[in-house]
Structures are given as structure tokens and as C-alpha cells.
Amino acid sequence: MNGTVLFDGVCNFCNSSVSFIINRDKAGYFKFAPLQSEFASGLLEEKEIDRSKTDSVVLVEDGEVFVFSTAALRIAKRLDGLWPALYVFIIVPRPIRDFFYKLFAKYRYRLFGKKDQCMIPTPEVRSRFVDGVSGEL
Numbered sequence: 001m002n003g004t005v006l007f008d009g010v011c012n013f014c015n016s017s018v019s020f021i022i023n024r025d026k027a028g029y030f031k032f033a034p035l036q037s038e039f040a041s042g043l044l045e046e047k048e049i050d051r052s053k054t055d056s057v058v059l060v061e062d063g064e065v066f067v068f069s070t071a072a073l074r075i076a077k078r079l080d081g082l083w084p085a086l087y088v089f090i091i092v093p094r095p096i097r098d099f100f101y102k103l104f105a106k107y108r109y110r111l112f113g114k115k116d117q118c119m120i121p122t123p124e125v126r127s128r129f130v131d132g133v134s135g136e137l
Contacts, residue, residue, distance in 0.1 A: 002029050004130060005075065006043070006058040009034025013112035014056065022125055024079040032121075033130035056105040068105075069097035 005021065008014040018032055033039045035055065044051055047065045049058065059071035066074050070090070077087040089097065121129050 001062065002031055003059055003061040003075070003078065004031045004033060004043075005071075006033050006035050006040045006060070008056050009036045010115045011056070011108055011112070012115060013108045015115070016112075017057075021075060021079065022128060024081060024083060026080055028128065029078050030075070030128070031130050032128055037130070039130050056108065068094075069101040070094065072101065073097075 005018070007018055021030055021032075033043075035041075035044075035051070035058070040058075041051075043060065044054070044058070047060070049065060049067070054067050057067070057071050057075075059066040059074055061074065073087050073090050076083045078084070
């Protein structure tokens with residue numbers, strides 16, 4: 001069992017978040033794929049997720065898809081250290097959580113910048129990324 005995090009591969013904040021997750025996921029629960037990959041496009045289409053409304057992070061766990069603040073909180077719940085304590089915010093009604101999540105996501109390029117192309121993982125973490133050609137996890 002594992003989770004797959006689909007992230008905006010050109011967003012500096014999103015790329016830093018992937019590194020943050022990798023460093024706090026010693027069990028290797030999460031795999032990663034940029035939203036710009038063929039794998040992510042196929043998965044979003046299969047799960048009927050509107051890409052125009054979901055452009056920052058998507059979490060797929062056990063065939064279920066989570067977006068916005070719910071995805072972020074479920075990711076935090078699986079990390080090492082004190083990060084799972086953030087899951088307590090799941091009690092905040094989703095429309096309120098998602099309002100603040102979407103507001104941050106809207107301005108993430110302005111705050112943190114944007115790359116011209118998706119990140120290329122280092123050899124040390126390459127195994128944590130989904131193979132874009134075969135779609136294998």
C-alpha cells in the first residue's frame with residue numbers, strides 16, 4: 001500500500017514540498033509524479049478530475065483521490081515527526097480549509113517562483129518517482 005502525490009512540477013514551492021515529504025517519509029510510503037506527466041494526465045482523466053480546477057497537489061491512496069487541503073492533511077498524517085498532528089485541522093469544514101488552500105495556491109508562483117521545466121529527481125530519490133512511460137509505481 002502506498003500513496004501517489006501528483007504535484008505541479010514547475011512550481012518552486014511544490015518541488016520544495018516534494019523534497020520536504022521525501023525527507024520525512026523514511027518508510028517510502030509516497031511516490032511522486034508531476035501533474036505535467038503522461039502518467040498524471042491519464043490518472044486524472046481516469047478519475048474524472050478537472051485539471052483546470054486542480055493544479056497544485058493531488059493525492060491518490062487506495063484508488064481514492066484527494067485534492068486541496070484534504071490531500072495536504074492526509075500527506076502530513078503519514079510523515080515522520082510531529083507533522084501528523086496537523087491532521088487535527090481535518091475537523092475544520094472543508095470549504096473553509098479549501099478556501100485558504102486555494103488562496104495560497106493561486107499566489108504560489110508569485111510568492112515562490114516558477115521553473116521553465118519539471119524538476120529532474122536526483123539518482124538518490126529517482127525510485128520514488130512514477131515511471132512516466134509505463135505508469136508503474
